[in-house]
Amino acid sequence: MDTEDSLIIMLTLRLRGRMGRYHLVDLLGIGEGVIKDRLRELKESGLIQTSRSGSILTNDGVRELNKSLSGYGIVNIQEVDLTPVFGRKYNYCVMGGLVKWSSGISIIELRDIGVKNGGDAVLIMHVNCTSVDIPLTDLTIEKFSLELASRIKSTYPCGTYVIAVCGRTLYYSLRGLIEIAKAVSMVQLNHGLN
Template identity: 30%
Template sequence: MNREELLPVLFTIKYYGRAGRYQLSRMLNLGEGKVRNILRRLREQGFIEVKRGGSKLTKKGEEYLDNIFKGLGIKKIAVLYNKEEYFKDMIIVCAHLKAYEVKNVIDLRDEAVRNGAEGALIGIIVDDSIFLPPDIGYLKDYFPLLEKKVKEVFEIKEGEVVIITFSKKYNKALIGCLAVIKKFSELS
């Protein structure tokens, strides 16, 4: 199993605190057998402990996930919910990355959609606001509540990058976001 298969499971367990096989299968749209194999492998490596209430990351698992995040330039990932009409039925996965040079936003958004997200916004922090390159404007001009939420969840600094992917399904928003992050890390 490669890191791309493990990462969504590890993140989901970390984010939700504890997750069972059935819950992970449903959330990530993976077969129960696949999830069982992933959990077995994670347990064998000492990354999770499995109890009756579900799986939980161990200290070793937390460190492993943090090292992956650090290697990909991820400062934090969060699942957000937004009350703005456009996002009313959407699950939003937002990643806060170190400063990267953003070259081709269209390719990055396409990468998210190819990997299941219904859409994506790539922003750069400029003057304490989220600017949407190449010249779309500021996130607050289109989705003020979303920008406010992002600022509440993340400690953003000048030049850093925010990736916002969304879908009606959690797994598609998450996989789309992770695909964009991977693309960023390949370009740097």
């Protein structure tokens, strides 16, 4: 898979299911020409199947998407409502768990990467065995929402760092999340932590 746009389109199809081109344009906030070109490339590669009712990932598409995300060290990407934490409703928030983490990673730098890549709000959490902590603070997600904390603990194993990014479009939320995961992967490569 060549472009981040293709990855984001595939991830959107996984999150939302079958979807038409115009709906993708509205949801992702990127141009129709870009969407049309990426869908054509994905179809030609056998990664999506298209019909009058929209596009959907093929089995090969699911495998390729999982391989790409695994390469960035991110798992279980899903949409999430972070209104209890941020005190305001963001239309598009996603979260994913990072497979590996190093003490050499700066949480503030990662937050800044998420914001530079389109995130309006970035939340980094650590799942420990009894709570979901917000590093660099004395806060836990449980103080904001027991339901959200329970969802996170049931999805991500103890010890996992979970990144959540909210943006003005689903594209920017996913892009911010992916760029943070890429940055963590680079730190691990540079420190020989793979």
